[in-house]
Amino acid sequence: MQFFGGSEISPSPPVPTTTGNNAHMMYVFNRNGVCLLYREWNRPLHTLNPQQDHKLMFGLLFSLKSLTAKMDPTSADKGNLGVPQLPGQGCSFHSFRTNTYKLSFMETPSGIKIILVTHPRTGDLREPLKYIYNLYVEYVAKNPLYTPGTSIRCELFNTALDQYVRSIA
Amino acid sequence: MAAIYSLYIINKSGGLIFYKDYGSKGRMDTNDSLRVASLWHSMHAISQQLSPTTGCSGIELLEADTFDLHCFQSLTGTKFFVVCEPGTQHMEALLKAIYELYTDYVLKNPFYEMEMPIRCELFDINLTQAIQKDRVVLLGR
Numbered sequence: 001m002q003f004f005g006g007s008e009i010s011p012s013p014p015v016p017t018t019t020g021n022n023a024h025m026m027y028v029f030n031r032n033g034v035c036l037l038y039r040e041w042n043r044p045l046h047t048l049n050p051q052q053d054h055k056l057m058f059g060l061l062f063s064l065k066s067l068t069a070k071m072d073p074t075s076a077d078k079g080n081l082g083v084p085q086l087p088g089q090g091c092s093f094h095s096f097r098t099n100t101y102k103l104s105f106m107e108t109p110s111g112i113k114i115i116l117v118t119h120p121r122t123g124d125l126r127e128p129l130k131y132i133y134n135l136y137v138e139y140v141a142k143n144p145l146y147t148p149g150t151s152i153r154c155e156l157f158n159t160a161l162d163q164y165v166r167s168i169a
Numbered sequence: 170m171a172a173i174y175s176l177y178i179i180n181k182s183g184g185l186i187f188y189k190d191y192g193s194k195g196r197m198d199t200n201d202s203l204r205v206a207s208l209w210h211s212m213h214a215i216s217q218q219l220s221p222t223t224g225c226s227g228i229e230l231l232e233a234d235t236f237d238l239h240c241f242q243s244l245t246g247t248k249f250f251v252v253c254e255p256g257t258q259h260m261e262a263l264l265k266a267i268y269e270l271y272t273d274y275v276l277k278n279p280f281y282e283m284e285m286p287i288r289c290e291l292f293d294i295n296l297t298q299a300i301q302k303d304r305v306v307l308l309g310r
Contacts, residue, residue: 024221024222025221042221043221043222044221044222044223045220045221045222045223047218047219048218053219056215056218056219057219059215060212060215060216060219063208063211063212064212064231066208067205067208067209067212068231068233068234068236070197070201070205071205071233071236071238071252072233072234072235072236073174073175073193073194073235073236073252074193074194074235074236075194075195075235076194076195077195078195081201081204081205081208091233091234091235091236092233092234093231093232093233093234094232094233094234095231095232096216096228096230096231096232097228097229097230097231097232098216098217098220098225098226098227098228098229099224099225099226099229100220100221100222100223100224100225100226101220101221101222101225103216117221
């Protein structure tokens with residue numbers, strides 16, 4: 001798996017695929033499963049309370065990752081099902097689609113997981129997720145007042161994120 | 170070159186009732202395929218809970234780094250899913266065709282017990298034909 005060597009620090013936003021606000025919500029988790037950020041733009045249905053929802057989402061991603069690592073049809077040696085894997089190790093996944101939403105997923109080398117939930121007919125969001133990661137690096141990781149592992153409260157990040165997400169989905 | 174790596178059929182409670190491998194590396198043993206199938210059953214259910222809008226019926230397509238997984242759930246809760254190369258088209262149609270074969274050669278077989286593993290020779294034969302036909306179509310493009 002290749003990570004983002006040589007990516008620009010402040011690139012111009014990638015060309016928007018479609019217009020209109022199709023994004024439902026976004027999650028950012030760190031490698032311990034702590035939900036650092038949860039943004040919600042358009043979510044009419046809440047089945048659980050926020051903590052339970054975040055836990056369930058992290059559990060789903062964790063299990064789907066072990067499933068894809070075990071299912072990988074191109075490698076012969078896959079280890080046992082459910083063995084914890086380092087970021088970038090084993091076969092991961094980048095999105096799944098249901099009839100009501102599409103979930104795009106990215107994991108960075110440091111184990112930060114970025115999840116964007118959009119309309120099911122949204123195109124490939126791998127590049128936009130990398131751009132969101134760059135926003136995170138610029139506005140959160142480089143913020144001297146931010147303590148790693150705590151939830152993100154950076155107004156500038158939220159503004160930039162809202163603006164960008166509106167332009168992509 | 171295999172376009173389709175494997176096919177799974179799971180019953181409504183998540184038990185694997187049919188598994189066929191079409192040439193993936195490091196073939197899974199029986200225990201692993203059973204575990205993977207029930208894991209998929211749960212992931213399918215959880216994905217419905219996390220939907221931002223009502224009326225979600227579970228994962229239809231999972232795009233991994235090295236494969237795509239297409240899933241079709243029948244009205245009775247039986248799930249059919251194929252693991253294929255990334256970007257393979259027309260898998261929904263193939264899954265519907267497999268479902269049709271299942272209703273014809275498995276459900277209409279008087280010796281078949283519901284929710285039990287599928288051991289029907291005619292189903293195997295016709296399934297192989299359907300997959301072969303699909304491969305020929307794919308290679309012809």
